[in-house]
Amino acid sequence: xxxxxxxxxxxxxxxxxxxxxxxxxxxxxxxxxxxxxxxxxxxxxxxxxxxxxxxxxxxxxxxxxxxxxxxxxxxxxxxxxxxxxxxxxxxxxxxxxxxxxxxxxxxxxxxxxxxxxxxxxxxxxxxxxxxxxxxxxxxxxxxxxxxxxxxxxxxxxxxxxxxxxxxxxxxxxxxxxxxxxxxxxxxxxxxxxxxxxxxxxxxxxxxxxxxxxxxxxxxxxxxxxxxxxxxxxxxxxxxxxxxxxxxxxxxxxxxxxxxxxxxxxxxxxxxxxxxxxxxxxxxxxxxxxxxxxxxxxxxxxxxxxxxxxxxxxxxxxxxxxxxxxxxxxx
Amino acid sequence: xxxxxxxxxxxxxxxxxxxxxxxxxxxxxxxxxxxxxxxxxxxxxxxxxxxxxxxxxxxxxxxxxxxxxxxxxxxxxxxxxxxxxxxxxxxxxxxxxxxxxxxxxxxxxxxxxxxxxxxxxxxxxxxxxxxxxxxxxxxxxxxxxxxxxxxxxxxxxxxxxxxxxxxxxxxxxxxxxxxxxxxxxxxxxxxxxxxxxxxxxxxxxxxxxxxxxxxxxxxxxxxxxxxxxxxxxxxxxxxxxxxxxxxxxxxxxxxxxxxxxxxxxxxxxxxxxxxxxxxxxxxxxxxxxxxxxxxxxxxxxxxxxxxxxxxxxxxxxxxxx
Numbered sequence: 260x261x262x263x264x265x266x267x268x269x270x271x272x273x274x275x276x277x278x279x280x281x282x283x284x285x286x287x288x289x290x291x292x293x294x295x296x297x298x299x300x301x302x303x304x305x306x307x308x309x310x311x312x313x314x315x316x317x318x319x320x321x322x323x324x325x326x327x328x329x330x331x332x333x334x335x336x337x338x339x340x341x342x343x344x345x346x347x348x349x350x351x352x353x354x355x356x357x358x359x360x361x362x363x364x365x366x367x368x369x370x371x372x373x374x375x376x377x378x379x380x381x382x383x384x385x386x387x388x389x390x391x392x393x394x395x396x397x398x399x400x401x402x403x404x405x406x407x408x409x410x411x412x413x414x415x416x417x418x419x420x421x422x423x424x425x426x427x428x429x430x431x432x433x434x435x436x437x438x439x440x441x442x443x444x445x446x447x448x449x450x451x452x453x454x455x456x457x458x459x460x461x462x463x464x465x466x467x468x469x470x471x472x473x474x475x476x477x478x479x480x481x482x483x484x485x486x487x488x489x490x491x492x493x494x495x496x497x498x499x500x501x502x503x504x505x506x507x508x509x510x511x512x513x514x515x516x517x518x519x520x521x522x523x524x525x526x527x528x529x530x531x532x533x534x535x536x537x538x539x540x541x542x543x544x545x546x547x548x549x550x551x552x553x554x555x556x557x558x559x560x561x562x563x564x565x566x567x568x569x570x571x572x573x574x575x576x577x578x579x580x581x582x583x584x585x586x587x588x589x
Numbered sequence: 590x591x592x593x594x595x596x597x598x599x600x601x602x603x604x605x606x607x608x609x610x611x612x613x614x615x616x617x618x619x620x621x622x623x624x625x626x627x628x629x630x631x632x633x634x635x636x637x638x639x640x641x642x643x644x645x646x647x648x649x650x651x652x653x654x655x656x657x658x659x660x661x662x663x664x665x666x667x668x669x670x671x672x673x674x675x676x677x678x679x680x681x682x683x684x685x686x687x688x689x690x691x692x693x694x695x696x697x698x699x700x701x702x703x704x705x706x707x708x709x710x711x712x713x714x715x716x717x718x719x720x721x722x723x724x725x726x727x728x729x730x731x732x733x734x735x736x737x738x739x740x741x742x743x744x745x746x747x748x749x750x751x752x753x754x755x756x757x758x759x760x761x762x763x764x765x766x767x768x769x770x771x772x773x774x775x776x777x778x779x780x781x782x783x784x785x786x787x788x789x790x791x792x793x794x795x796x797x798x799x800x801x802x803x804x805x806x807x808x809x810x811x812x813x814x815x816x817x818x819x820x821x822x823x824x825x826x827x828x829x830x831x832x833x834x835x836x837x838x839x840x841x842x843x844x845x846x847x848x849x850x851x852x853x854x855x856x857x858x859x860x861x862x863x864x865x866x867x868x869x870x871x872x873x874x875x876x877x878x879x880x881x882x883x884x885x886x887x888x889x890x891x892x893x894x895x896x897x898x899x900x901x902x903x904x905x906x907x908x909x910x
Contacts, residue, residue: 296725296823325716326827448869454818454825459630463869466617487730487819491742511731511819 285318288537289339290530291332291349292323293376298505299479300350302589303375303530310534310556317538320344327419327452329353333360340364346537349383350375354423358382370540372547374533376424377568384540384547385563387533389524391570392424395477395503396431398522398574400439402501403473406519410441411472414464416485416502418452418478428477445471450481457484465492476502482521486512506577506585513582520578524571526589532558532571596841596893600856604863611867618870625748631862632755633658635855636810637829638836639762640690640803642854645837646775647796648782648846649697649704654807655829656715657689659821661811663719666728666821669737678737679812686808687801689715694800698793704800712830719823730819741813751813758806763851775799779846835882836861839889860885 290307292300304321311317320339324331329352337360339347347364351357351373361371361382374387389395403413415432417425429447436444445468450457457480464471465488474489476482482504489498495516504512504521512518532555539545545553547567552560561569577585612619637654644651661682668678689711696707730738741751766772777785778795785792815821840857842849864882873881 294824296720296723296727298727301725325720326824446872453827454820455814458818459866460869462626462630463866466623467615467870467872483729483820484818508727508729508820511729514731 285316286314286346286538286541287318287320287342287344288346288348288534288541289320289322289344290533291335291339291347292321293350293352294327294331295323295325297479298508298589299526302505302526303350303533305589306525306527306530306532307534309527310531310538313556314535314538317534319534324352327352329356332357336360336364340367340369343367344369345541346370346372348372348374348533348537349378351378351423352376353421354379355382370537372533372537372540374529376422380566383567385536385553385561385567385569387529387536387561388568388570389529390572390574392427393431393434394570395428395574396433397435398576399428399475399477399502400432400435400442402520402522402576403475403499404439404442406499406501407442407472410439410443412443412445412468412470413473413475414445414468414471415447416457416460416464416474416476416478416481417447417449418481420449422452422478425477432475450476450478450484452478452480454480454484457481458488461485461488462492465489465494465498471498473499473501476500476504478502479504479508479523482518483508483512486515486517489517490515503574505589506582507587507589509577510582510586513577513579520576522574522576524574528558529571531556532561536561597850597852597856600840600853600860600889604856604860607860607863607867611863611871615867615870618867621747625752627862627866628755628859629749629752630866631858632751633810633814633826634829634832634836634862635755635858636758636806636813637803637833638840638854638858639758639851640806641833642837642840642842642849642851643762643766643775644704644796644799644803645834645842645844646779646846646849647792647799648779649796649799650708650834650844651690651693651800651803652705652708652830652834653689653693653712653715654803654833655826656712657686657804657807658811658814658829659823659825659827660689660715660719661686661808662815662825663722663728663811663821665737665812666733666815667722669733670728675736675740679809682808682812683805684808686811687805690800690802690804690807691797693804694797697800698797704796716823723823725823728815728821733816733819738816738819741816751817754809754813759851759855762802766851771795771798776847779843780848832861835886838893839886841893857889860889 290304307319311319322335324335332352347369357378358381365371371383372385373383375389377386415429448460450460474485476485482502486500489500500518501521503523509521535556536553539554545551549563549565551563554560563569641651664685665678665682693707693711696702697704743750774790774795777790778792782792836857837854839860840853842853
């Protein structure tokens with residue numbers, strides 16, 4: 260794997276070197292994602308490109324490791340520092356592991372923000388949450404509860420046990436559980452964002468909890484694998500799979516009925532907003548400090564809280580009524 | 590040979606014992622239906638372990654099997670999207686897998702590069718090719734036809750087709766390895782390459798065929814995997830090659846080549862399969878799961894080493910006296 264990673268990094272360096280000579284004036288913004296080849300992040304990159312086009316003098320470097328590891332991201336970020344990019348916007352695989360590398364980047368005058376999955380406060384200037392964490396935590400429980408008027412057992416199938424964003428959402432979800440009488444959270448398991456492990460964990464949940472009524476997967480890989488496992492077990496209608504997914508990937512599950520509804524924020528908007536914020540910070544149009552408002556183009560303005568965090572927008576719910584409209588977009 | 594057979598009986602007993610322990614905590618695990626599921630779930634591992642075992646017999650190793658699986662699986666998914674009929678897809682994936690294996694084989698045979706280096710390289714190349722073909726895009730369930738997804742999960746006599754494919758391959762290769770000239774050549778090449786040359790066996794060519802077989806099996810598994818999980822992307826089966834090697838090692842296949850049986854590979858794969866399927870239902874923290882799998886591997890290797898050690902020592906002692 261590491262050879263492939265190095266080859267990618269070299270390719271990224273080469274591209275950057277070639278483009279530097281072509282347009283020396285451009286603001287170079289690196290969008291570092293958890294791993295390349297994940298639909299959600301590909302869509303975010305699309306949004307970043309859209310922002311770059313709108314701004315004119317921006318060049319986007321879309322990069323990341325090939326698997327979801329912090330070490331891979333550190334390698335990528337080190338090569339970005341060497342290239343002398345103006346800004347790094349990262350969705351972190353680990354909250355703390357990236358901090359030293361990102362601090363090094365900030366010491367070199369690079370604007371560092373995190374988006375989607377956050378970095379600890381000392382490793383970035385600000386963090387852009389796709390939505391407020393409390394709202395997401397509430398949404399994932401509500402998605403399950405909406406289809407369980409009588410209540411029942413639900414379980415959570417998460418990504419890796421160390422994923423920053425999933426853990427926060429699950430924490431928030433547990434806080435609002437008392438508001439949903441009858442909804443009984445029986446287990447939280449981890450599929451590590453691997454299709455086969457998530458599938459096996461979903462099978463395990465069905466075997467362990469015969470009265471299970473819903474599986475909540477706040478990750479795009481997990482929700483897909485769980486709906487496949489439910490379909491294969493012949494439990495469509497009995498167990499509802501819900502959580503966070505992408506319309507393009509979930510269209511099949513919604514059509515088969517394994518998933519009645521799911522939610523997500525628009526990843527294109529998220530990549531767009533992260534780029535706009537990076538640009539404004541690089542240009543000095545705004546400062547990352549509590550209470551500040553930073554422009555996000557067509558998405559309005561991000562208002563920073565005491566921890567220098569901001570929320571972009573509300574998660575949007577998809578079901579059979581609107582999925583066809585969105586499945587070709589992201 | 591007698592020793593080997595003992596080791597396999599022992600491994601079978603260990604598997605039965607662990608199933609019994611699991612049953613005390615989770616009785617539903619031992620229902621015939623669930624055991625069939627576990628076997629079915631382990632089938633990809635069994636298929637790849639058969640190929641890996643043959644490669645290891647010839648003193649080589651194939652680290653590219655999981656990447657080969659991912660690439661052929663993606664090709665199968667893309668062909669399905671293009672409307673190619675299923676029998677043609679099956680032929681293509683097996684042929685493509687064999688070609689990818691042949692690339693490894695030729696580099697080992699004709700260029701003489703150590704297999705671990707060759708397959709480490711092709712492993713990343715094959716994954717890279719998927720990325721180039723798709724730009725990192727996924728092929729999802731609704732982009733695959735129902736027939737494409739249905740084949741591996743079609744149930745015959747209580748076991749899905751995927752499980753039957755694994756059984757068929759075990760039987761075929763059990764015969765190949767024990768009753769054909771090529772099968773015996775695999776053992777001869779790994780056991781004593783010099784003696785094999787004097788016996789008229791081309792060592793390089795034999796290793797080449799081992800890689801072709803391993804590749805073809807990975808190609809077949811590629812289709813089964815993608816159709817079963819109904820999703821194809823770059824990272825499919827990431828790191829799975831290590832599970833495959835682990836299954837062989839646990840199954841008592843000598844990593845130095847020349848010794849081991851297909852039943853060992855089967856039992857090694859089943860052992861890992863039982864653990865992987867049991868850990869989620871027994872409710873063990875995810876942080877412990879990897880540690881438990883790892884410990885099992887180390888114990889198996891330590892046991893194998895301990896078993897093969899006294900033989901050599903006794904001979905040396907007698908010689909020195």
